Amino acid sequence: MEYFLDLFLGGLTRGSIYALIALGYTMVYGIIELINFAHGEIYMIGAFIALIVASVLTMYGLNMISILLIASIVAVIYAAAYGLTIEKIAYKPLRKAPRLSPLISAIGMSILLQNYVGIAQTKDFIPFPNLIPEFAFLAPYKDTIRSSEFMILITTAIVMVFLTLLIKFTKIGKAMRATAQDKQMAMLVGIDINRVISFTFVLGSSTAAIGGVLIASHIGQINFYIGFIAGIKAFTAAVLGGIGSIPGAVLGSLVLGWTESFATGYISSDYEDVFAFSLLVLILIFKPEGLLGKSTTQKV
Amino acid sequence: MEPILQVKNLTMDFGGLRAIDNVDLEVNQGEIVALIGPNGAGKTTFFNCVTGIYSPTMGDIMISADTSGSVTPDTPKRINGLKPNRITELGLARTFQNIRLFANMSVLENVMIGRHCRSNANIAGAVFRNKKTRNEEEEIINTSYQLLKDVGLEQFANELSKNLPYGAQRRLEIARALATDPFLLFLDEPAAGMNPLETKELDDLIKKIQLEKRISILLIEHDMRLVMSISERIYVVDYGKRIAHGAPEEIRNNPKVIKAYLGEDADA
Amino acid sequence: METVVAGIKSSFKNIYTGVWDFINLLIARSLRPEELKRSTLTALWFMFLTFPILVIKVNTVDNVINWYWARVVYLGVTVYFVSFFWRYFLEVKEHGIKAALDADPVDTSIADGLTDNGQMGALSARLMANKKFKTALGISLCAFAVAFPFMFSMYQTNIMTNALMYIVLGLGLNIVVGLAGLLDLGYVAFYAVGAYCYALLNLHFGLGFWAVLPIGAVLGATCGLILGFPVLRLRGDYLAIVTLGFGEIIRLVLQNWNEFSHGPSGIANIPRPGFFGIDLSLKSSIIYMYFIMIGLCLLTIFVVNRLQHSRIGRAWVALREDEIACQAMGIDKTKIKLTAFALGATWAGMVGVVFAAKSTFINPESFTFMESAIILMIVVLGGMGTIVGVIIGAFMVILTPEYLRGIGEYRMLIFGATMVIMMVFRPQGIITSVRQKYKIMKDKT
Structure with a gap:
């Protein structure tokens, strides 16, 4: 039972991180119907920026809490800036191109960013400082839940609530929903499509960066390639939940997290990634609309 | 007059929305029939159901003719839910409202694609290019070129289809559909976006197809002058329901039709 | 023979003046105040964007930080020029070369040749159509x-x-x-x-x-x-x-x-x-x-x-x-x-x-x-x-x-x-795919 609980909690943590990345996929897909292949790279860049900022601040001897805060904020700002720039360079000129063009462009962008970080920084794994302090009130339960896990769960929950409120109640949230439904119509009623798309990229990139910072300090090491696998898995989660749907992305991420956690725990840990990829393949083949997505009939 | 297409109680639901509601329709051999109705009445959905792009929720679609032109009224064949390519093979061809040509293929190749289901060179034939394949290829080219001449596009044969003017693209769609040797041709708004002169030419072309090629035609059209001048019978749908049916004069004077088109605010 | 030589000479001269003309127009474009401003801003933006990853390299083992300031300068200069060409080519793609250069180059085919299948394309097509040339090339x-x-x-x-x-x-x-x-x-x-x-x-x-x-x-x-x-x-x-x-x-x-x-x-x-x-x-x-x-x-x-x-x-x-x-x-x-x-x-x-x-x-x-x-x-x-x-x-x-x-x-x-x-x-790639042209037996039915 304790083992089960461990796996359950592990899956929940994993799922939360996937959810933070999956949100970006789902929002971008919802609006411009593009699998933003470079999204995983944003998450990786977020983690790298946090590492760099934290290391610099440590040398100046700041205390842990302020390092965590500043590093996260800088990482989020930079990730948003990267997201915005990538959209401008690689996707915006291709709005009217055939569907495959932006996808290939996205793959190119992903390769470019990976190697940019790999060359400028390093291609090896580098240790990531533990930015998350040990909470005193968790001490009695420290065999069950680590502080970093607790932090991941709380942060994810806050981000989800924030996003839901933002999309439901704010003006830009309404504009996003309108654009997702019908771009032409949204344009006719005076919505600035380009702004909405840029905003979506900023929002998705920021949440991915939060995920990057959290997972990096939880696992304790990063390299330039972490974005690729995490990206595909988060995409799996987004599709599993029904791409374009925000609650779907969260649900899908948790299901994926638990699947991986239990499968590696009870079956074999060698095939960790195989389980995720198999789930992806099965979902896309048998239920491409996902758990919460609506099935759409193609317009003729 | 033998019916070659009989549609009975056709119903199509999209989720909770009933796009077509119990529509009956018949096309007889050699006839030109029009399907009209206001925008969003379900005309194109009707086409999509009959040509296999959608699978209808209820109803029967029966054909009783084959590509050789012989009519078999006693043994109608139910074609609901067949794949679009099977339906085309059985002799029903169509054009699209929002032109769907193969943009980066030449005009001639677009028509040659229509011959695909009437030819059968396989991989080995393609690689070894034996006599049979070469003859078949020649037949495809010649037939397609002849069809281009029929619609007056032969001088553009080697141009890319996306470079054709609008009216010519619509005619190319007709030629491509004819290349599949249909006994019944579905035209979805063939005159949309055409100027009066082009519409007149289209009028002649449709009549020519009916008379010379002995192909029956069912068309969706908004240009009432064209509809009234060429169709023998007209079906009117509104909100997915059939509201009227008859000869052009009857339709012109039918109060229900006038109401549907002028959109009177009175309740039905 | 002499006329051929003269022809080649004059066509070379044409190409030469054409290219020169084109370069002049490009330079004129790059000196527009708006272009200068946009290139500078883009360069600054990218310098900001790449600053932490390019400049700061942390060695977590020995706890030292190495600063590579030169990198960000190289990048800024590169981005400055790249962004100019990026905007130029985008404008050519969307509005054509005339709009991009705000002038009519003496011989647009030169500029076309540099950007698309203009003269170069036509020349290679003509060469490839020549049977002798094709066999020679093949052999x-x-x-x-x-x-x-x-x-x-x-x-x-x-x-x-x-x-x-x-x-x-x-x-x-x-x-x-x-x-x-x-x-x-x-x-x-x-x-x-x-x-x-x-x-x-x-x-x-x-x-x-x-x-x-x-x-x-x-x-x-x-x-x-x-x-x-x-x-x-x-x-x-x-x-x-x-x-x-x-x-x-x-x-x-x-x-x-x-x-x-x-x-x-x-x-x-x-x-x-x-x-x-x-x-x-x-x-x-x-x-x-x-x-x-x-x-x-x-x-x-x-x-x-x-x-x-x-x-x-x-x-x-x-x-x-x-x-x-x-x-x-x-x-x-x-x-x-x-x-x-x-x-x-x-x-x-x-x-x-x-x-x-x-x-x-x-x-x-x-x-x-x-x-x-x-x-x-x-x-x-x-x-x-x-x-x-x-x-x-x-x-x-x-x-x-x-x-x-x-x-x-x-x-x-x-x-x-x-x-x-x-x-x-250039989504179609370096070589544009050309559809096969079919020979038709005239009026055979």
């Missing part, structure tokens, strides 16, 4: 190919063999991506299937290269069908992801299923191809391998060319152009997609066998997603749907890093950037 290319291993070192020959392998891989993927328009990101899986097919059949049953080559092809095709079947219903981008997933699954299984594939340590001592039972020296076997690849390459070009201009090839292109219209015209989508997958995979399976025989050692590391991305890059760069394009693409992608040593480390970086640039400015 000299053949002679060069035959002489190559005897003219250059073994090292060079080896690299050339490598490039030839990628030509075949590119042509295979071109069937799926370029002709049928199905983005297959797991193509490397079939390559792996071929390589492991030879390695394992040889290990367990002692089968030789020539016996396994056709088996590899058939196995590749079968795997293409197996993969193709479930993904038939998927739309373009989902298909890309599923094939990517399949590719990764195959690699991960090869990596972890030790009993079957010997895991990450791979399989070593795979024999090179036999030559009528004679043991070849290393040098002759490299040359032998080269000629095997030349043969395979010619076979691929021949078959793909025939397929492309057949009833099936046309159906693939129709599928790429419009799936719904394609079906409505009576083409069985299922069948035609499966054919594309199977025929594409066949070549990967064959080259996989060659790869195992050439390197005599394989492990799962050779079959990562990056390998698929490189093959895709070849197709995208050269031109989707064209054979010549794929050949040029393969030479560029494989040979450039070999001959420009400095590029080595930056290879993938440049590939990534090239993919983006190609999609934005």
Whole structure:
């Protein structure tokens, strides 16, 4: 039972991180119907920026809490800036191109960013400082839940609530929903499509960066390639939940997290990634609309 | 007059929305029939159901003719839910409202694609290019070129289809559909976006197809002058329901039709 | 004769003044205040953007920070100029060259030639139409190919063999991506299937290269069908992801299923191809391998060319152009997609066998997603749907890093950037695919 609980909690943590990345996929897909292949790279860049900022601040001897805060904020700002720039360079000129063009462009962008970080920084794994302090009130339960896990769960929950409120109640949230439904119509009623798309990229990139910072300090090491696998898995989660749907992305991420956690725990840990990829393949083949997505009939 | 297409109680639901509601329709051999109705009445959905792009929720679609032109009224064949390519093979061809040509293929190749289901060179034939394949290829080219001449596009044969003017693209769609040797041709708004002169030419072309090629035609059209001048019978749908049916004069004077088109605010 | 010389002279002069004119206009454009401002702002933005990652390098072991200030300056200057050309080419693409230069170059065909198929295109088309020129070109290319291993070192020959392998891989993927328009990101899986097919059949049953080559092809095709079947219903981008997933699954299984594939340590001592039972020296076997690849390459070009201009090839292109219209015209989508997958995979399976025989050692590391991305890059760069394009693409992608040593480390970086640039400015690739012109027997009914 304790083992089960461990796996359950592990899956929940994993799922939360996937959810933070999956949100970006789902929002971008919802609006411009593009699998933003470079999204995983944003998450990786977020983690790298946090590492760099934290290391610099440590040398100046700041205390842990302020390092965590500043590093996260800088990482989020930079990730948003990267997201915005990538959209401008690689996707915006291709709005009217055939569907495959932006996808290939996205793959190119992903390769470019990976190697940019790999060359400028390093291609090896580098240790990531533990930015998350040990909470005193968790001490009695420290065999069950680590502080970093607790932090991941709380942060994810806050981000989800924030996003839901933002999309439901704010003006830009309404504009996003309108654009997702019908771009032409949204344009006719005076919505600035380009702004909405840029905003979506900023929002998705920021949440991915939060995920990057959290997972990096939880696992304790990063390299330039972490974005690729995490990206595909988060995409799996987004599709599993029904791409374009925000609650779907969260649900899908948790299901994926638990699947991986239990499968590696009870079956074999060698095939960790195989389980995720198999789930992806099965979902896309048998239920491409996902758990919460609506099935759409193609317009003729 | 033998019916070659009989549609009975056709119903199509999209989720909770009933796009077509119990529509009956018949096309007889050699006839030109029009399907009209206001925008969003379900005309194109009707086409999509009959040509296999959608699978209808209820109803029967029966054909009783084959590509050789012989009519078999006693043994109608139910074609609901067949794949679009099977339906085309059985002799029903169509054009699209929002032109769907193969943009980066030449005009001639677009028509040659229509011959695909009437030819059968396989991989080995393609690689070894034996006599049979070469003859078949020649037949495809010649037939397609002849069809281009029929619609007056032969001088553009080697141009890319996306470079054709609008009216010519619509005619190319007709030629491509004819290349599949249909006994019944579905035209979805063939005159949309055409100027009066082009519409007149289209009028002649449709009549020519009916008379010379002995192909029956069912068309969706908004240009009432064209509809009234060429169709023998007209079906009117509104909100997915059939509201009227008859000869052009009857339709012109039918109060229900006038109401549907002028959109009177009175309740039905 | 003299008039010809004079003609050539004057046309050179025309080209010269044309180019000069064009450069002047470009400079004039770059000096517009708005252009200066935008380039500067873009450069500053990118300097900000790349600052932490380029400049600060943390050594977490020794707790020291190295600052590389020069990098950000180089980047700023590069971005300044790149952004100018980026905007220029975007404007040319959207509004034409006249709008971009705000003037009429004396001879737009010069500028066209630099950007699109203007004069250059017309010239090469005219040359290619000339039968004599074509035969001469063909003969000299053949002679060069035959002489190559005897003219250059073994090292060079080896690299050339490598490039030839990628030509075949590119042509295979071109069937799926370029002709049928199905983005297959797991193509490397079939390559792996071929390589492991030879390695394992040889290990367990002692089968030789020539016996396994056709088996590899058939196995590749079968795997293409197996993969193709479930993904038939998927739309373009989902298909890309599923094939990517399949590719990764195959690699991960090869990596972890030790009993079957010997895991990450791979399989070593795979024999090179036999030559009528004679043991070849290393040098002759490299040359032998080269000629095997030349043969395979010619076979691929021949078959793909025939397929492309057949009833099936046309159906693939129709599928790429419009799936719904394609079906409505009576083409069985299922069948035609499966054919594309199977025929594409066949070549990967064959080259996989060659790869195992050439390197005599394989492990799962050779079959990562990056390998698929490189093959895709070849197709995208050269031109989707064209054979010549794929050949040029393969030479560029494989040979450039070999001959420009400095590029080595930056290879993938440049590939990534090239993919983006190609999609934005020239999605059709270097070589535009030209549809076949058919001769029609006049008025024959």
